[in-house]
Amino acid sequence: xxxxxxxxxxxxxxxxxxxxxxxxxxxxxxxxxxxxxxxxxxxxxxxxxxxxxxxxxxxxxxxxxxxxxxxxxxxxxxxxxxxxxxxxxxxxxxxxxxxxxxxxxxxxxxxxxxxxxxxxxxxxxxxxxxxxxxxxxxxxxxxxxxxxxxxxxxxxxxxxxxxxxxxxxxxxxxxxxxxxxxxxxxxxxxxxxxxxxxxxxxxxxxxxxxxxxxxxxxxxxxxxxxxxxxxxxxxxxxxxxxxxxxxxxxxxxxxxxxxxxxxxxxxxxxxxxxxxxxxxxxxxxxxxxxxxxxxxxxxxxxxxxxxxxxxxxxxxxxxxxxxxxxxxxxxxxxxxxxxxxxxxxxxxxxxxxxxxxxxxxxxxxx
Amino acid sequence: xxxxxxxxxxxxxxxxxxxxxxxxxxxxxxxxxxxxxxxxxxxxxxxxxxxxxxxxxxxxxxxxxxxxxxxxxxxxxxxxxxxxxxxxxxxxxxxxxxxxxxxxxxxxxxxxxxxxxxxxxxxxxxxxxxxxxxxxxxxxxxxxxxxxxxxxxxxxxxxxxxxxxxxxxxxxxxxxxxxxxxxxxxxxxxxxxxxxxxxxxxxxxxxxxxxxxxxxxxxxxxxxxxxxxxxxxxxxxxxxxxxxxxxxxxxxxxxxxxxxxxxxxxxxxxxxxxxxxxxxxxxxxxxxxxxxxxxxxxxxxxxxxxxxxxxxxxxxxxxxxxxxxxxxxxxxxxxxxxxxxxxxxxxxxxxxxxxxxxxxxxxxxxxxxxxxxxxxxxxxxxxxxxxxxxxxxxxxxxxxxxxxxxxxxxxxxxxxxxxxxxxxxxxxxxxxxxxxxxxxxxxxxxxxxxxxxxxxxxxxxxxxxxxxxxxxxxxxxxxxxx
Numbered sequence: 001x002x003x004x005x006x007x008x009x010x011x012x013x014x015x016x017x018x019x020x021x022x023x024x025x026x027x028x029x030x031x032x033x034x035x036x037x038x039x040x041x042x043x044x045x046x047x048x049x050x051x052x053x054x055x056x057x058x059x060x061x062x063x064x065x066x067x068x069x070x071x072x073x074x075x076x077x078x079x080x081x082x083x084x085x086x087x088x089x090x091x092x093x094x095x096x097x098x099x100x101x102x103x104x105x106x107x108x109x110x111x112x113x114x115x116x117x118x119x120x121x122x123x124x125x126x127x128x129x130x131x132x133x134x135x136x137x138x139x140x141x142x143x144x145x146x147x148x149x150x151x152x153x154x155x156x157x158x159x160x161x162x163x164x165x166x167x168x169x170x171x172x173x174x175x176x177x178x179x180x181x182x183x184x185x186x187x188x189x190x191x192x193x194x195x196x197x198x199x200x201x202x203x204x205x206x207x208x209x210x211x212x213x214x215x216x217x218x219x220x221x222x223x224x225x226x227x228x229x230x231x232x233x234x235x236x237x238x239x240x241x242x243x244x245x246x247x248x249x250x251x252x253x254x255x256x257x258x259x260x261x262x263x264x265x266x267x268x269x270x271x272x273x274x275x276x277x278x279x280x281x282x283x284x285x286x287x288x289x290x291x292x293x294x295x296x297x298x299x300x301x302x303x304x305x306x307x308x309x310x311x312x313x314x315x316x317x318x319x320x321x322x323x324x325x326x327x328x329x330x331x332x333x334x335x336x337x338x339x340x341x342x343x344x345x346x347x348x349x350x351x352x353x354x355x356x357x358x359x360x361x362x363x364x365x366x
Numbered sequence: 367x368x369x370x371x372x373x374x375x376x377x378x379x380x381x382x383x384x385x386x387x388x389x390x391x392x393x394x395x396x397x398x399x400x401x402x403x404x405x406x407x408x409x410x411x412x413x414x415x416x417x418x419x420x421x422x423x424x425x426x427x428x429x430x431x432x433x434x435x436x437x438x439x440x441x442x443x444x445x446x447x448x449x450x451x452x453x454x455x456x457x458x459x460x461x462x463x464x465x466x467x468x469x470x471x472x473x474x475x476x477x478x479x480x481x482x483x484x485x486x487x488x489x490x491x492x493x494x495x496x497x498x499x500x501x502x503x504x505x506x507x508x509x510x511x512x513x514x515x516x517x518x519x520x521x522x523x524x525x526x527x528x529x530x531x532x533x534x535x536x537x538x539x540x541x542x543x544x545x546x547x548x549x550x551x552x553x554x555x556x557x558x559x560x561x562x563x564x565x566x567x568x569x570x571x572x573x574x575x576x577x578x579x580x581x582x583x584x585x586x587x588x589x590x591x592x593x594x595x596x597x598x599x600x601x602x603x604x605x606x607x608x609x610x611x612x613x614x615x616x617x618x619x620x621x622x623x624x625x626x627x628x629x630x631x632x633x634x635x636x637x638x639x640x641x642x643x644x645x646x647x648x649x650x651x652x653x654x655x656x657x658x659x660x661x662x663x664x665x666x667x668x669x670x671x672x673x674x675x676x677x678x679x680x681x682x683x684x685x686x687x688x689x690x691x692x693x694x695x696x697x698x699x700x701x702x703x704x705x706x707x708x709x710x711x712x713x714x715x716x717x718x719x720x721x722x723x724x725x726x727x728x729x730x731x732x733x734x735x736x737x738x739x740x741x742x743x744x745x746x747x748x749x750x751x752x753x754x755x756x757x758x759x760x761x762x763x764x765x766x767x768x769x770x771x772x773x774x775x776x777x778x779x780x781x782x783x784x785x786x787x788x789x790x791x792x793x794x795x796x797x798x799x800x801x802x803x804x805x806x807x808x809x810x811x812x813x814x815x816x817x818x819x820x821x822x823x824x825x826x827x828x829x830x831x832x833x834x835x836x837x838x839x840x841x842x843x844x845x846x847x848x
Contacts, residue, residue, distance in 0.1 A: 344565075
């Protein structure tokens, strides 16, 4: 595995590559492709952290845990709550901040405060020719030129290898609490979550677990305000079922974030993004062995028998990503949902411009 | 302002082009009379004007597609236009261009409270999007100062922000899907009423591309339930530095106000004279707004007041009711109008790291003396988005040029301290020639490649965003290709 230690070395490595490269950070997110492994893990270290400006700049290979520990010292955090894929994928290794942004990984709080891409302020990357490019910066509002920052977030290294990321961080709220609405089916749970998310109580998480038939609603903020909002939510959601406050819910939300329910289970794991109100129809269509719901019903995790083409069963609008599956299945079904022809042509055009030799995670995204 | 010379071959074919366009448009949707096209010669950057060859005002995506297909075949540049409120000249035509205005496409297509989204045609004004969902107590969060007039199309083109984006983000964070018409007339749908459109984040790169990648005719926007209440507090200080330090301390303390607005003395004086909001006369004024339930508002304001007091304010005024809240915002909201009454002004919008505020304000003050032009500062302090207003006299020969030179120096300073040229207005023609201060030629080349993919002939919104020299080969190649 090649592990360049500086951006210059990274650029030289890419420029000098004679064959396709399998680009990764810590290699924990299961984006394996053919090619010589190139990891940014040795490009590590926080370069700038200004808590008063809510911004942090780090080299792409910096471990996420290192960043979270540093932020916690100042009472701040990565508010988009990036999922840790190691449990569900049974991978080991150290997740990197570059990997988080390259894969645009967000958690339950995405519905309230945005995705990883919404927090990414600036990037430096090496394109497929070995050219170093920067875009964006380290300020929160920046419309200077085209937003390649967004384009790089979620590109999974196919347009360039991230060398440095700058992003927005937020304060850790004083308190967190969860309301559980028990004994509801999926259709009712979606209505519960929709009512909560459409309330003025600033909900920061809304998930449903079919195994326990429980909808969970999270609020965060100053202690007094959290108490008030929990009371209001309990009162307003009581029309759907018994609503009560849960104690010690941090573990619960980590489980929702990391799809703990599917860890260690046999089968392929799919991640589907749909309109929340389509969750019920989707659940019928999928005939999955198990389902988990986040984002008010808009994020559906499905566990199915190995090799199942889940997309063939899905007729509601949205997109499905194969998160866990054998190499054969990933090759046959593709990890990412194929796009309609005109969009596929644009994406192909962009890849051809940024990676004319087709050496960066070739074939991963189309 | 240097603009590319119009292509004589296009000018000579005006009648043929008009005939082809009129065949695909309703009778009142094509403007070719020179007196009438003059209404489209500029946007809110009025210093630069150029009437276009023709103006089209389609009513449907299909008509937009037909217009673009014809212009593509004819090799004619197209300048997309929302409501024409750009302060950066984002909709400045060239003499050989067709202005494509979406103002007549202003319908609400679908309102979906269960999924918290609204789908609109993009000619709809920003404020009227919120207006459409107000009865259910919902709103659309991005709130540029021009929200009464500006169109969603322009908001998407410039990735517009506003006073409340510290909490709610800017346009790109609230945009879920678009219908995009490509320059060759192809209509594509990107995203949906679900989160994180699949594949590459094309939505992310289209938002803020200043109408150069395609024409967005429909948009799905995230709508939010209104908070229970909001209340501002007004804090006065006798120095900009202290006010800047107070902003930093509020953020560090873990309070996240929805807005932190900053005004300096010249701005306070102008606003007071214009709007009579009862502002104290001091060096720096902060308006901090928080949201939530009544108790939550009280709690946050208490914390903010404690921080503010530790910096010895000369004034601290909490709004006790809606009327007082209105008065606190009154001056700030009329700032631009107030400045317009005293003078011609140029409004900049460079962004800086919040920590650099005191230093940058001091340097702007020094430069103001050096150039002999007054500056008033009013800006979104929470996110470092500055709005220095440089006052000048448009009738005095040389004053505009001096003002532009001064403005460029301020923007270069913003970049030097780790910020950027524009936080929410866009580059347009105004800041085009400063792009190489922020980006290397290689950085810009990466952006040009995106344009190459979407609009290979470089016909959409010509001569914006990038220095003309940088794009020359591509533009000449594009026009020659017709």
